[in-house]
Amino acid sequence: MKKLLLMAMLVGTFGFTYAQSDYYNDYRRSITDVNWQNVVVDLVLTTVQANQIYALNDRYRDYDSWNRVYVRNPDGWRTERYAELERILGNDKYLKFKNKYYKGQNPVAYYNKNKNKDKRYKHMDKKVKVHKVKQGKGHH
Incomplete structure (x- = not known):
């Protein structure tokens, strides 16, 4: 029983x-x-806006420079990057950008959806759920 519970917790993690x-x-x-x-x-961005976007895109040129900033909050890049893009573009142009490149969806949500789609362990979720149901029926 303890081994099973430990396994379920590890799979959940x-x-x-x-x-x-x-x-x-x-x-x-x-x-x-x-x-x-x-x-x-x-x-139809100005030269200043274009240069700001290119600078934003070049801010973290490698994993180490990115990780120094986001090591404690790896999710933080999403809100910071898109808030900065919205500031550069202005609200109207940012909405046009979002509609064209993210089908109207918030880019933060677009990349956040990938976080919970880690396919390496998806098959294990079903096994744990099935096992928990079978286990629960046996103890009534």
Whole structure:
């Protein structure tokens, strides 16, 4: 019984883990998945706005520089990055950006959805749930 409970707790823990490097990969994809030159042209951005976006995209050039800032809060990059983008673009252009590149969805939510989709352990969730149901019926 104790082994089973310990296993269930471990599986639950692994089911919710999302490695620090996965957050960084999401951060990198938020930059590389968008053609920023097209954004500049499509939204008719000023040279100052374009330069601010390019500087934002170059802020953390590697994992170590990113990790120094987000080691304790790897989720923080999402809200900070998109708040900064909204500040640079202004509300109207940010909404156009969001609609075109994220289908109207908040980019923070877009990348946050990936956090709980760690496929490495998804198959284990079902086994734990089935086992808990079977275990509960046996003790009534």
